[in-house]
Amino acid sequence: MSKLSTHKEPDKDTNLIQLEKDRIIERQLRFQNLLINISTKYINSDLSDIDTLTRTSLQQIGEFVESDRSYIFSYDFVNNTTSNTYEWCSKGIEPEIDNLQNVPLDFIPQWINAHRDGKAFYVEDVSLLPEDGEHGLRAVLEPQGIKSLITIPKIKNGELIGFIGFDSVKKINKYDDNEKEILFVIANMLVNVGQRKENEERLKAQEKKKEELLKSLSIQNEALNEYAHVVSHDLKAPLINIHTLVGWFRDDHKEALGEEQMVPLDHVLFNVEKMNFLIKGILDYSTSDRLETQDALFDINKLVKEVLKTILIPDNIKINIQENLPILYGNEWRFKQVFQNLIQNAITYNDKDKGLVEVGGTDKGEWFEFYVKDNGKGIKSNYFERIFKVFTKLEVTSSASGIGLSIVKKIITYYKGSIWLESEEGIGSTFYFTLPKS
DSSP states (O other), X not given: OOOOOOOOOOOHHHHHHHHHHHXXXXXXXXXXXXXXXXXXXXXXXXXXXXXHHHHHHHHHHHHHTTOSEEEEEEEETTTTEEEEEEEEEOTTOOOOGGXXXXXXXXXXXXXXXXHHTTOOEEESOGGGSOOOOTTSHHHHHGGGTOSEEEEEEEEEXXXXXXXXXXXXXXXXXOOOHHHHHHHHHHHHHXXXXXXXXXXXXXXXXXXXXHHHHHHHHHHHHHHHHHHHHHHHHHHHHHHHHHHHHHHHHHHHHTTTSOHHHHHHHHHHHHHHHHHHHHHHHHHHHHHTTOOOSOOEEEEHHHHHHHHHXXXXXXXXEEEEEOSSXXXXXXXXXXXXXXXXXXXXXXXXXXXXXXXXXXXXXXXXXXXXXXXXXXXXXOOOGGGTTGGGSTTOOSOTTSOOOSOHHHHHHHHHHHTTOEEEEEEETTTEEEEEEEEEOO
């Protein structure tokens, strides 16, 4: 006699339960994939048409959760209202966006409280809501034909700013905890997208403002440079006339006038020359960074020797130039200005019987470092920064314009270099400056 089988076939209820579990898992996986697809679209988009992107997302999510209307509201806690900003409706469902502007928050205290606590507000069956008057929640929802709804708060930097919601009109809709969590992720994604859009618009506005400012500064600088040219040109003509007339008068009457009467005339000539240097300095400063000639390679040793030919060197001053100074790429005229001003400055402020000025440079890898060293009077440390400012002079008795070192700094800065000095009173000064090789 054979043994009876003890195997029991699974009953129908067990199969149904398993099928429901599989359906829920499959739905959640598809929901997650939808979220990934939407977020990828936002990440890769330039957000130039964020309205279309948002409406498309509302439709995709709304259709997936089988709602009939999906929407986004913004909160206005100053005026205590809320307004519909985006809406999608399925076929045959009337839109409500125009009817839901500036809705008083007093009509929906329940879901305001839930959102302030960072929770979803979910009504599975609107018909089960209590009858709470003509302005109550049920009275607000039923005229829209809503059977179920869920709203998820939108929180930005810890502040409640609105919500995303889903209405079910054709049937009652249920949401489990996992689906609610995914809807929270979508709400956060929409907040992040909005912030990204705001940041992009802020950056564009700043960039536009920067461009307008640079354009305005360029126009102003051009106007100032033109003004400097015109004023300098107009000033030089009468100065030349004054210098010439005073010089003629002095030469013609030097025998009749005594030494005492010649002193005021000498003062006039001195101040005219001083004014002429000042005007030349203004012209040099205004043109030092806007030359139209092209950059080229040039020999520093040759350039310094040419500069020395233009400078009056006293007999007591010796100039030593390091051999094999490097070849530079740039505007030769600008660098003549640099070495001329630094060497002239070293000569002018040298009080030694045997003055010495040294010019040299070293290779620092990615840049060259040059120096102009003297054994002159030296400079007080509190002047180290000030001397590079326009019209700053160490001695008021000098005819120098006070612009030379500011021109040097302007040119060095133009070529993305830096300049500084080391000095000790009574011992001398060394001006260093660097220039990148490329």
